[in-house]
Amino acid sequence: MSRPQPRTEQALDLPDFLQEVEQIRSPSTPNKTRDTTRDTTRDQAGDQTRDKAPVKSSAIDRTSVESGLWVFIFGDMTLFGAFFTGFAWQARSEPAVFASSASKLLIGIGGVNTLVLLTSSLFVVAAVRAMHAGAPRPAARALAAALACALLFAALKVTEYLTEVGAGYTPATNLFFTFYFVLTGIHLLHVLIGAVLLFSAWRGLRAETPRVSSRFVEGAGIYWHMVDLLWVVLFPLLYISRLA
Amino acid sequence: MNTKIKLLCAWSGPALAVLATVGLALANVLPVPPAAHLDPHEIAQFYTQSTTRTLFGFALASLALGLIFPLVALIAVHMVRMEGRTPLLTFLQMVTGSATGVFLIVPMIMMATCAFRPERSPELIQLLNDFAWLMFITPLAPFCIQNVAIALAILNDPSPQPVLPRWVAFGNLWVAFLFVPSILPYFFYSGPFAWQGIFVFWLAFIAYASWAIGMGLVLRHAVLRDEAAVTMTPMHAVA
Secondary structure, three states: OOOOOOOOOHHHHHHHHHHHHHHHHOOHHHHHHHHHOOOOOOOHHHHHHHHHHHHHHHHHHHHHOOOOOHHHHHHHHHOOOOHEEEEEEEHOOOOHHHHHOOOOOOOOHHHHHHHHHHHHHHHHHHHHHHOOOOHHHHHHHHHHHHHHHHHHHHHHHHHHHHHHHOOOOOOOOOOOHHHHHHHHHHHHHHHHHHHHHHHHHHHHHHHOOOOHHHHHHHHHHHHHHHHHHHHHHHHHHHHHHOOO | HHHHHHHHHHHHHHHHHHHHHHHHHHOOOOOOOOOOOHHHHHHHHHHOOOHHHHHHHHHHHHHHHHOOHHHHHHHHHHHHHHHHOOOOHHHHHHHHHHHHHHHOOOHHHHHHHHHOHHHOOOOHHHHHHHHHHHHHHHHHHHHHHHHHHHHHHHOEEEEEEEOOOOOHHHHHHHHHHHHHHHHHOOOOOOOOOOOOOOOHHHHHHHHHHHHHHHHHHHHHHHHHHHHHHHHHHHHHHHH
């Protein structure tokens, strides 16, 4: 096929996708690779498709490239599923201890933290959508908001821990508090790792030439939704189940 | 010949899991490990009830755990191809993988020491038992760093035909998370987060065994694929 012929869909998409990979590999020279790889097809039609490039390449990312991430997501949710089962199992053997201990938790802070995490997930959705639309700046703003929510969650959680320990409730108090501190502690570790992912995505998008792929933002977003989902199960299990 | 050695290294992963399981079962550590809340006499009795069998079990387990080193080397050979001229993560993987091997073998020797002189004072046996179990379970940092190093190398593999599939990276990150509760035995004598607890010993044991089997099989597949690619090339050239 010679130059004036219209190119096929694949021929349009693949180079853009490779460029994006190239951008992640060598953040210092993103513009050069982008220009030099689009050598012979530099006509008007080519420039038009280049403007649409982010949308098309992200469509490829979404369907095929990062499917391995689900191994981690389902694996990690299996681990927490085992934790929840273990908690429920022990709660059946000492229902009175678990009920009276659960009533000592600060349900106000827990409830606010639930809203904080749900809000952060909304911001992450906005960021991923902005990336699909090829708009890195709004995506960066949404990521910054999600990051702020993550830090607020961590701060509230630490406040809660300090209040509880100050009132004399520690992981050694009884099995309920052991589960409470361990499960929320491991969840908090997930939140902090998620915050690092959100931060690196935000920093990469804020740079003069954005050097973060929509694949990375999407992967971090999926991880963040999992962190949110785990808390949405943890909160009723630990704080509210006594009401039933 | 080279392929045969590589395959041998790959199979050392599954062999490690099987033989170490047999060894620990012979030593009575499986299915119920000596618990942290037992008193010194119960601990001493655990090690001295059938001394020869216990010692044979620990001997087998300590030999089997040595099979981690060929697997670490084979992982390194594949990681070098991902990383190219600055194989930092490869070195990190080798150092931390080796440290993990040592942290698994030394406790076998210490537990064998508990059974070595049945007449020893129970308090001393308990001390050695505490040390052995805390060393066996809690040093998760080297292993988690090894998992993360493998994952980062795979995720940054620039080749259009990656050396290892990307899901292996995410599987390694998951295994790293499975080891997080293993730091908790410092704080508990009993319950699910003591060293004999379900979320510590059993979770870590299954995770490590599955990791060794999984990495062994994944690498075996990669070795065979490379072998096929090498033997196919001349035929393609002819055609």
